[in-house]
Amino acid sequence: MPLDVQGTFVSQKINKIRWIPEDYVETKCFFTGSWDDEANSIKVWNFERINEDEDVEYPKQLSEYKVDGDITEIKFTDKNTIAASTSDGNVRLLEISSYNRQTPLREIFSWKKLHNFGGEQCSCTSLDTMEGDVATIGEDGNVNILSSRTGDISRTITGADSCSLHSICFLKHNEVITGNLRGHMKIWDLRSPNNKPAASFLLAGDELAATCIIHHPTQPHYILAGSESGSLAVWDLRINSFPASLLKAHAAGVTEMQFHPENPNKLLTSSISGELWDWNMEAMTKSTKTSENWMPLEDKNTMSVNSLMPPLHKPINTINCNKGRILCGADNEAIYLIKNFKY
Amino acid sequence: MNISGYSKTPADSTLKSSDRAKTFILPEKCFEKNIACTWRRGNTFTIYPRSQTVNKTPTNTIDNKILNIRQEILLFTSILRKLVNESNGTFLSLQKVAENAKNSDHQVEFLKLSRQYRSIVRVCIESLQEAADKETDNLEKNSLLSYITIFYSIECIWHLCEILFIDNIPGDIVLPFLLEWVRFHFPCHEQTAAQMLEACERGSEDHPEYWDTVVGMVVQGRIDVARALLKLHSSAELNEFKLIDNSLRTMPVYSVYGGVSSGEFTIVWKHWQAECRSKLTSQALTSQPNLELIMRLMVGEYTAFESVRRKYASWFDVLGGYVLFTRPWTRSRELAAAADACAALDGPHSQSHLDVVIRALLEGDLHQVIHEIQQMSDNGWFATHLTDILFHCGKLQILDKHQTDVTKRLRDSLILEYGSLLMDHKSLWSVGLSYMASCPPEGLRRAELLLEKIPIESEAKAMRIIAEAKKYELSGVVRTVCGCGCAARLAGGRAGGSLCWAARARCPRLCARAAHRVLRAYTAGVPLPAADLLLTAGPALLLDDALLFLGKYCDFHRLYKSKEFKNAAKLLISLITSKIAPEYFWETLLLDTLPLLESEEPVFSSTDTYEIMLCLELRAKYLEGEKAELLRLALVRNLARTALLDGEEE
Numbered sequence: 001m002p003l004d005v006q007g008t009f010v011s012q013k014i015n016k017i018r019w020i021p022e023d024y025v026e027t028k029c030f031f032t033g034s035w036d037d038e039a040n041s042i043k044v045w046n047f048e049r050i051n052e053d054e055d056v057e058y059p060k061q062l063s064e065y066k067v068d069g070d071i072t073e074i075k076f077t078d079k080n081t082i083a084a085s086t087s088d089g090n091v092r093l094l095e096i097s098s099y100n101r102q103t104p105l106r107e108i109f110s111w112k113k114l115h116n117f118g119g120e121q122c123s124c125t126s127l128d129t130m131e132g133d134v135a136t137i138g139e140d141g142n143v144n145i146l147s148s149r150t151g152d153i154s155r156t157i158t159g160a161d162s163c164s165l166h167s168i169c170f171l172k173h174n175e176v177i178t179g180n181l182r183g184h185m186k187i188w189d190l191r192s193p194n195n196k197p198a199a200s201f202l203l204a205g206d207e208l209a210a211t212c213i214i215h216h217p218t219q220p221h222y223i224l225a226g227s228e229s230g231s232l233a234v235w236d237l238r239i240n241s242f243p244a245s246l247l248k249a250h251a252a253g254v255t256e257m258q259f260h261p262e263n264p265n266k267l268l269t270s271s272i273s274g275e276l277w278d279w280n281m282e283a284m285t286k287s288t289k290t291s292e293n294w295m296p297l298e299d300k301n302t303m304s305v306n307s308l309m310p311p312l313h314k315p316i317n318t319i320n321c322n323k324g325r326i327l328c329g330a331d332n333e334a335i336y337l338i339k340n341f342k343y
Numbered sequence: 344m345n346i347s348g349y350s351k352t353p354a355d356s357t358l359k360s361s362d363r364a365k366t367f368i369l370p371e372k373c374f375e376k377n378i379a380c381t382w383r384r385g386n387t388f389t390i391y392p393r394s395q396t397v398n399k400t401p402t403n404t405i406d407n408k409i410l411n412i413r414q415e416i417l418l419f420t421s422i423l424r425k426l427v428n429e430s431n432g433t434f435l436s437l438q439k440v441a442e443n444a445k446n447s448d449h450q451v452e453f454l455k456l457s458r459q460y461r462s463i464v465r466v467c468i469e470s471l472q473e474a475a476d477k478e479t480d481n482l483e484k485n486s487l488l489s490y491i492t493i494f495y496s497i498e499c500i501w502h503l504c505e506i507l508f509i510d511n512i513p514g515d516i517v518l519p520f521l522l523e524w525v526r527f528h529f530p531c532h533e534q535t536a537a538q539m540l541e542a543c544e545r546g547s548e549d550h551p552e553y554w555d556t557v558v559g560m561v562v563q564g565r566i567d568v569a570r571a572l573l574k575l576h577s578s579a580e581l582n583e584f585k586l587i588d589n590s591l592r593t594m595p596v597y598s599v600y601g602g603v604s605s606g607e608f609t610i611v612w613k614h615w616q617a618e619c620r621s622k623l624t625s626q627a628l629t630s631q632p633n634l635e636l637i638m639r640l641m642v643g644e645y646t647a648f649e650s651v652r653r654k655y656a657s658w659f660d661v662l663g664g665y666v667l668f669t670r671p672w673t674r675s676r677e678l679a680a681a682a683d684a685c686a687a688l689d690g691p692h693s694q695s696h697l698d699v700v701i702r703a704l705l706e707g708d709l710h711q712v713i714h715e716i717q718q719m720s721d722n723g724w725f726a727t728h729l730t731d732i733l734f735h736c737g738k739l740q741i742l743d744k745h746q747t748d749v750t751k752r753l754r755d756s757l758i759l760e761y762g763s764l765l766m767d768h769k770s771l772w773s774v775g776l777s778y779m780a781s782c783p784p785e786g787l788r789r790a791e792l793l794l795e796k797i798p799i800e801s802e803a804k805a806m807r808i809i810a811e812a813k814k815y816e817l818s819g820v821v822r823t824v825c826g827c828g829c830a831a832r833l834a835g836g837r838a839g840g841s842l843c844w845a846a847r848a849r850c851p852r853l854c855a856r857a858a859h860r861v862l863r864a865y866t867a868g869v870p871l872p873a874a875d876l877l878l879t880a881g882p883a884l885l886l887d888d889a890l891l892f893l894g895k896y897c898d899f900h901r902l903y904k905s906k907e908f909k910n911a912a913k914l915l916i917s918l919i920t921s922k923i924a925p926e927y928f929w930e931t932l933l934l935d936t937l938p939l940l941e942s943e944e945p946v947f948s949s950t951d952t953y954e955i956m957l958c959l960e961l962r963a964k965y966l967e968g969e970k971a972e973l974l975r976l977a978l979v980r981n982l983a984r985t986a987l988l989d990g991e992e993e
Binding site for chain 1: 421425429431432769770774777802806807813835840843846847872873874879880881
């Protein structure tokens with residue numbers, strides 16, 4: 001079946017969108033987090049068919065959780081719990097009922113003003129989760145490690161960066177990588193008591209921000225970072241220091257990247273330039289034994305890039321993929337559902 | 344501060360309707376005497392009491408208030424925001440098509456986009472309808488219903504406009520499209536007809552609306568339906584019925600592709616109508632007045648239309664039928680006469696707004712149309728988009744009183760107005776920007792001014808504004824936003840952030856300011872901040888001497904800490920000799936040589952030592968007294984042990 005793109009206007013700029021995973025049935029519900037509006041909120045939606053025989057599904061809002069500031073990140077800590085960060089420096093742990101999706105989200109923990117400039121407001125720019133731990137970063141340049149079980153702040157790296165941090169990713173349970181406004185990447189060993197990075201390197205020479213970082217799902221020593229300039233950098237942490245390859249990709253900043261959960265060869269990226277791409281990263285897993293240049297850039301056949309939908313006129317802020325269904329949220333106040341994606 | 348919309352009640356209802364000014368009474372006491380007002384950002388202004396009563400006793404607080412007043416913008420309601428965003432997409436596609444259309448004909452594309460606009464309006468009406476059905480609050484419901492009315496008329500006008508100006512009608516025979524328009528927007532009797540046909544019962548004339556429906560179908564030009572309905576009459580076997588049926592069946596229908604020239608068709612048509620007229624004059628139908636009425640309509644008798652008109656809400660309903668039975672070969676430019684005739688059916692009543700617009704459209708007076716639709720309370724959405732598409736289709740030509748073509752100026756001014764309105768909104772600013780950008784060069788100039796005024800709450804927003812500004816090559820905005828970032832961080836005492844934003848702005852002045860701040864703080868005993876940044880800064884350091892100095896000085900600290908004294912000394916000497924150090928920093932710089940001079944292994948060569956000595960003498964005013972003596976001593980001792988060494992090396 002061909003790709004089927006269907007947009008719905010929701011009257012809010014969507015900054016984050018996440019499917020709520022289901023075990024045995026097709027996913028129908030998802031979260032959205034809005035930004036850059038008078039009042040922002042996390043909403044729960046459900047896809048509903050209006051006519052049984054019709055194949056078109058329309059999203060319907062189930063519940064709304066209002067917040068101050070913008071939603072900057074939403075990530076799951078377990079099946080029904082999300083950690084959400086906002087631009088006023090707060091981090092919340094919210095739970096959705098697994099029986100009735102319509103019940104309002106329940107706040108389990110909330111860390112008020114976790115990131116701050118003393119009295120001044122400071123944005124918590126992003127967070128990542130791993131096995132119940134939450135790592136948050138902010139414009140204050142601090143890294144906080146939170147426990148979603150006890151609600152404690154288990155570790156704080158003060159002044160992890162002198163600029164603002166913009167992206168973070170757990171490498172291992174005790175290791176995180178952060179990227180800042182200048183594209184300066186640092187790896188932190190959380191066991192070490194001193195506030196010194198274990199390693200640090202630059203994303204690119206252009207001094208632009210690292211907007212998102214992810215690691216390869218099956219080979220976690222491969223790290224991908226998206227830049228504000230639209231390029232995509234790949235590192236092999238076993239060799240370190242310099243990006244193994246820096247790909248000139250989108251015309252403007254990369255906003256989010258995701259490896260397909262079922263097929264680690266598929267990478268999805270979204271961009272400020274309104275593009276939504278699907279990359280075939282097979283070359284990555286077939287990593288050549290020679291340590292350098294694991295992805296021969298000249299070989300165009302191994303790296304094919306497809307556009308999943310015609311470019312929008314406004315930035316796409318977020319993507320999330322579940323099996324053959326991709327969701328994306330954009331600055332034109334719309335969400336798009338792409339069906340029949342082959343993976 | 345309370346932000347109030349127009350919640351105040353109109354004070355003076357005796358205002359003349361021609362006078363568009365409205366009066367509002369300010370509710371607070373403090374405004375009774377002297378008030379002043381000032382503009383804020385966008386379409387907000389503030390009213391405040393001019394004479395502030397100063398109170399000595401804190402118990403007696405007179406509540407002086409500041410009122411923020413803004414125009415309530417219909418388009419900012421959540422349902423209509425969908426319309427704003429969706430139509431923005433279509434608008435931008437239209438600009439792209441128009442750009443490529445310069446060398447070829449893109450009429451088909453324009454038609455497609457025009458239909459897209461209409462479907463957006465339709466979706467909007469549907470969701471408004473849905474919301475109105477759900478709404479329980481009467482006031483809200485009424486306003487929703489009034490929005491629906493507005494968008495219904497927009498849809499209706501747009502459709503007619505599309506037929507007359509955007510679509511390329513074969514042979515310019517407008518009738519089938521006109522009939523379609525009437526059927527779509529004024530669907531009278533349609534449901535009744537469908538019900539009757541579905542029931543398919545003989546004797547349907549018992550239905551109270553039977554005859555109205557039949558006549559309605561004839562007037563709408565649905566001849567087949569009318570004939571089918573007549574067959575359901577219990578006396579359909581009568582001669583009169585057969586006569587009418589026959590006349591309806593034989594009615595010639597013009598088709599451009601039918602192989603008949605329009606002249607030929609006219610003759611056939613006139614012949615047919617003459618036949619009908621003769622049947623009428625032969626009194627064959629007098630026993631059936633309803634059938635007689637149908638026949639009179641068919642021959643285009645004005646009085647017949649007059650008697651039918653009363654059954655409809657407006658004259659638009661009969662327009663299609665009137666053209667069909669008087670001049671079916673009418674071209675779109677000749678519709679004005681038909682419109683005049685139909686409008687005259689009403690008698691000399693006052694015309695509704697829609698009447699005026701539709702008549703102006705049929706007369707082809709687009710200037711008047713745009714003037715009228717600007718009065719609609721949709722915040723200019725309709726006027727902007729319609730004018731734009733008509734402009735790109737090349738169908739719009741508007742002359743001012745000096746006969747100069749002002750079409751482009753009109754289009755631009757409407758778009759700029761609409762764009763500025765949207766840029767005022769917290770979320771829709773980027774939509775507004777894309778409108779402004781479609782009218783170069785003035786639009787971008789204005790956008791620049793408005794973009795700089797957008798409040799920046801977070802770096803994410805700043806980066807988004809920068810990205811948008813870069814897209815339209817507004818480098819001034821990029822610099823300003825970065826500069827703001829730099830200044831804000833400097834004020835908060837965050838050196839790293841301010842240096843980073845200054846480097847982003849590529850602005851030497853900002854870099855210098857941030858660097859000096861750090862260096863001064865260091866001389867006052869604050870440790871050097873942002874080492875991670877300075878050590879990796881690269882080419883950004885070259886923006887300014889002070890920044891370069893700071894970067895190198897930071898590097899010196901790194902070398903010193905990692906006990907690479909030789910390299911540290913080398914760097915220090917180059918810093919001293921390059922003379923880019925700020926004056927207040929000389930003391931620190933010279934004293935930094937002291938521990939290196941005193942190190943066990945000599946690290947400064949004799950030449951280096953001479954350099955330091957020279958510097959010390961030249962800048963004696965920065966280092967005086969005991970410290971200078973101490974340094975001199977160290978220099979001399981170093982010279983003593985290195986003078987011979989250097990000789991050996993040579």
